[in-house]
Amino acid sequence: MNEIFSSIQYYFSYPFVRYAFIVLILISLCSSLLGVSLVLKRLSFIGDGLSHVAFGAMAISAVAGLTNGTVITLPVTVISAVLLLRTGRNTKIKGDASIAMISVSALATGYILMNIFPSSSNISADVCGSLFGSTSILTLKESDVWLCLIMSLIVLSVFILFYNKIFSITFDENFSKATGVNSDAYNLIIAVVTAIIIVTAMKLVGSLLISALIIFPALSAMRIFRSFKSVTICSAVISVVCAGTGIIISLLFSTPVGATIVASNFVTFMIFSGISTLTSK
Amino acid sequence: MKEQIICRNAALGYEDGIVTENLNFTVNSGDYLCILGENGSGKSTLIKALLGLKPQVSGEIKFCGDFSSKDIGYLPQQTPVQRDFPASVREIVLSGCLSRMGLRPFYKSAEKKLASDTMKQLGIENLADRCYRDLSGGQQQRVLLARALCAAEKMLLLDEPVTGLDPHAQNELYELVSKLNRNGISIIMVSHDISSALKYASHILHISKKQLFFGTKLDYIKSSTGMKFLESEVASDE
Numbered sequence: 252m253n254e255i256f257s258s259i260q261y262y263f264s265y266p267f268v269r270y271a272f273i274v275l276i277l278i279s280l281c282s283s284l285l286g287v288s289l290v291l292k293r294l295s296f297i298g299d300g301l302s303h304v305a306f307g308a309m310a311i312s313a314v315a316g317l318t319n320g321t322v323i324t325l326p327v328t329v330i331s332a333v334l335l336l337r338t339g340r341n342t343k344i345k346g347d348a349s350i351a352m353i354s355v356s357a358l359a360t361g362y363i364l365m366n367i368f369p370s371s372s373n374i375s376a377d378v379c380g381s382l383f384g385s386t387s388i389l390t391l392k393e394s395d396v397w398l399c400l401i402m403s404l405i406v407l408s409v410f411i412l413f414y415n416k417i418f419s420i421t422f423d424e425n426f427s428k429a430t431g432v433n434s435d436a437y438n439l440i441i442a443v444v445t446a447i448i449i450v451t452a453m454k455l456v457g458s459l460l461i462s463a464l465i466i467f468p469a470l471s472a473m474r475i476f477r478s479f480k481s482v483t484i485c486s487a488v489i490s491v492v493c494a495g496t497g498i499i500i501s502l503l504f505s506t507p508v509g510a511t512i513v514a515s516n517f518v519t520f521m522i523f524s525g526i527s528t529l530t531s532k
Numbered sequence: 533m534k535e536q537i538i539c540r541n542a543a544l545g546y547e548d549g550i551v552t553e554n555l556n557f558t559v560n561s562g563d564y565l566c567i568l569g570e571n572g573s574g575k576s577t578l579i580k581a582l583l584g585l586k587p588q589v590s591g592e593i594k595f596c597g598d599f600s601s602k603d604i605g606y607l608p609q610q611t612p613v614q615r616d617f618p619a620s621v622r623e624i625v626l627s628g629c630l631s632r633m634g635l636r637p638f639y640k641s642a643e644k645k646l647a648s649d650t651m652k653q654l655g656i657e658n659l660a661d662r663c664y665r666d667l668s669g670g671q672q673q674r675v676l677l678a679r680a681l682c683a684a685e686k687m688l689l690l691d692e693p694v695t696g697l698d699p700h701a702q703n704e705l706y707e708l709v710s711k712l713n714r715n716g717i718s719i720i721m722v723s724h725d726i727s728s729a730l731k732y733a734s735h736i737l738h739i740s741k742k743q744l745f746f747g748t749k750l751d752y753i754k755s756s757t758g759m760k761f762l763e764s765e766v767a768s769d770e
Contacts, residue, residue: 291613291617291618292613293613411637412637413637414637415626415627415630415633415637415638415639416630418619418623418627419627419630421613422613422614422617422619422624422627423608423611423614423627425606425608425611426606426608426676426679426680426683427627427630428583428585429583429585429604429606429608429683430602430606430628430630430631430683430684431602431631432630432631473618476618477618477620477662477663477665477666478618478619478620478623478661478663479618479619479620479623480620480623482618
């Protein structure tokens with residue numbers, strides 16, 4: 252046991268490990284909070300779709316030779332989020348189909364661009380890194396941490412300030428509209444904030460895995476808790492604990508960070524499902 | 533009797549097509565108006581217009597005096613999302629108070645008191661900490677009714693409130709709404725259920741592509757529209 256602690260201590264003496272730890276904890280906290288609303292609004296797939304869009308946008312910015320891809324990635328993803336939410340209703344292509352369509356198109360475009368204009372000799376490593384986030388975690392700079400801290404603070408304060416309104420439009424959009432809550436504006440806020448989280452998180456856990464951070468904690472919490480507040484709090488706790496355990500396991504056993512966090516989220520979900528089945532009998 | 537809503541020659545619909553037109557009716561305070569009509573007759577468009585969500589294409593829908601569309605408490609039809617929604621009854625009833633808050637982010641004690649008083653009034657205070665998805669259909673409707681009462685105290689607009697309830701729960705809900713009406717709240721109910729409409733309502737508005745009838749219940753039974761509709765209902769019941 253002491254050995255494990257000393258090796259954890261050893262890893263945490265490196266600044267980039269500490270940066271990655273802080274950033275991952277913040278991101279998992281933010282994504283789990285929004286996840287409750289997205290899962291309940293039947294928009295779980297939006298995270299996945301947006302992360303693929305972000306992947307495509309990142310490929311474009313790499314081709315354009317930008318060192319900081321966020322300048323392109325963030326606006327493109329935010330715009331897609333707004334469009335996806337808007338096309339959700341009353342259109343010829345229904346919400347889930349339009350998300351699937353946009354996400355695969357962006358993925359394909361990104362991959363084609365990365366092949367035509369390779370930024371390094373090892374394309375498959377680049378692609379694998381963007382999809383599963385395996386390498387970039389070690390290249391975080393202090394400025395990345397600050398950026399992530401600011402974005403997390405924005406997301407957290409938006410969520411806390413609008414908590415009651417988010418509850419109302421998640422539970423019953425028609426009623427909220429009728430009582431004069433501007434539900435379109437709040438839907439827009441949710442979409443934009445989701446896009447911000449995804450762009451921030453994509454570098455770390457990769458675009459294929461980010462949606463797990465959004466949906467799993469909420470789903471686990473919903474197995475056991477029965478009020479919106481307790482589900483939200485529990486979801487945040489689960490997400491932070493899973494992210495922490497995931498990082499430590501990945502350091503100790505040299506597994507990919509993103510995938511390990513997702514795996515620990517899945518295990519938590521299974522445990523919570525088990526508890527819920529046992530207690531309901 | 534104070535007029536609350538006056539509708540004159542209103543036509544409702546979208547830019548490319550009128551759904552229903554020639555609407556002329558008045559709602560006075562204390563009225564119990566039942567809106568009848570087939571599917572697609574424009575009932576839901578009329579609801580949106582009354583709630584101020586969709587302006588009329590032509591004509592006038594006037595809110596009188598200090599009454600406005602914000603004074604209407606709305607009980608919408610249930611959505612599939614709500615059936616497995618993890619929320620306590622208290623959270624849902626409180627969310628009715630949101631309209632009073634503007635941009636203020638959190639509830640004050642006055643709003644919490646209003647929510648618990650309303651739950652008491654509707655006999656659901658013992659359910660306050662229960663989860664919405666564990667309740668029976670009738671209990672769920674009471675919760676949504678409490679939320680609507682928190683949002684507005686002058687008028688309730690109910691959209692097919694008894695859909696999916698068993699006959700006993702239907703009767704309970706009708707009695708509850710009728711009690712609220714006797715306490716001075718105006719009721720507008722959209723319904724398929726003509727026999728209950730005739731039992732509880734004071735006025736009937738029957739719409740199709742245009743207005744077929746508006747008047748008191750007694751006049752409706754004697755009118756040609758009412759007789760035709762009643763006959764067809766009896767025939768379809770048999």
